[in-house]
Amino acid sequence: MIAKLDRATKHFGAVVAVDDVSFEVRPGEIVGLLGANGAGKTTAIRMLLGLADPTSGTVEIFGAPASRDSLRRVGYVPQGLGLYTDLTGRENMTFQAGVFGFEPLEAPGDVAAWWDVTVERMPLGIRRRVAFEVALGHQPDLLVLDEPTSGVGPLGRARLWDTIHAASEAGVGVLVTTHYLDEAEQCDRLIMMSAGRVVAAGRLEDVVAGGTAVTVETEYWQHVSDLLIRSGLRAYVTASGVRIPEGDPDQVERLLVDAGVTAAVGVDRATLDETFVRLSR
């Protein structure tokens, strides 16, 4: 096992930041740790990295509590990227190589053109790629990434995920923290946290499986959503009509019929955001 929390709990005074949390990351697996701000993600990761001790339970990387030796096998890319912005990509790599004692690597093809540019002058997508290359330089067995593609355009994001998937296919275990579907859908497994506890875990399909939403396909979406909201339902407008998370299709149908509206009422599986809302209450 690369990383493992077993019934881990962390108190800060009277506040329980992490409450009886268990999960693990295996070699070659990409695990998404999801949660709102304050859900306990950061504390869980700080415990994994040995920056905080659990109040009870066990937290291990590579089969033992974090130590200087085991941390040498971890690559970490924080949201702020942790690069020296007034140094070039090459200089950042050389610095990291000195710290970890490895031969500095050359940049892969599409980053090569930016390798001798200072980080502050790189576009964000390239900057993130460089941060990955630097964090992967010492060939870590565990990669911890905080919202790794935040702020990057569609193609840049696809290329970042290419790098992450390639690392996982080479056997690296990856732990990603995020609260966006664009990132969650790239993970093999998700752990959803709320108020310090794990509220759902499994593949994306499993995590969203517990919830549904009623959909109304209609070109009179303004009228329909107004009607449903006035009836006290939590309805919102989407590209194809109106959506009522956790709604009752019969009730919606009845309201529409009573108002003389004909529209196609269906039931869809919940989105990740809707699942967050349902499980966070």
Next chain:
Amino acid sequence: MSWGLEHVSVDVDRAPALIDVDATVAPGEVLAIVGGDGAGKTTLARTLVGLLRAKTGVVRRPESTRIGYLPATSGVWPDLTVTENLAFVADVHRMSRQDRASRVHHLLAVTELTAAADRLGADLSGGMRRKLGFAMALLAEPDLIVLDEPSTGVDPVSRADLWALMTAAAVGGAAVVFTTTYLDEAERARSICALEAGRVLASGTLGDIAASVRGEIVDRRSDGSRSWRRGRQWRTWRPDGSIPDGSARIDADLTDLLVAASLAAEEAM
């Protein structure tokens, strides 16, 4: 009457930031502006509300008191309380005493800021500041609402409330424009404008965007740079529209379509 940009180019610090951009929105509609950092989203929002001047092209907007705007930076006065921030906006828009009280009460409740009503802007968390800025933009029931990354730093539960508020404003007749870097968020809007390096990469409904991408997107990996991953599955853009044996075309979503459109733009350069 619809609002927006027609063939608009804008320079920022003498460098082109928007190049020949079309983006319009009608009353009652929601338009998503999507792209990475540096694509031109904030420039578009600032141009639309009149904070930046177009070098060429036409910008149509209502008079400034009929515009609600949430800047990318919070737009909240740090030395005013939550209530005072809202009162200030109400004064600027000359809202009646009666309107103001019921709107403020409603918006504080749906943004869950009622308990924080007397706190200073400076003492709010990032997510709360974002929600207050959002409430300020919606307060006077403006004709055009422009929200620059309303969901950034806001947790998923609050995000759902903000989306409901935003679409309710459109249902009430406002034209709503919001920017985001997240495609699943953009995909919920009826109309989408994807920006890359200051240009429109693709725009319209999801169907319009699908029709504008040349060729096909298939479900297998192939050699070269035209493949990408969605989880453990592969996608490949086939500009010539051919479908190799063993592959099948997929019903592309916005993510796949914009990756293909970006590849096309990159290859054309």
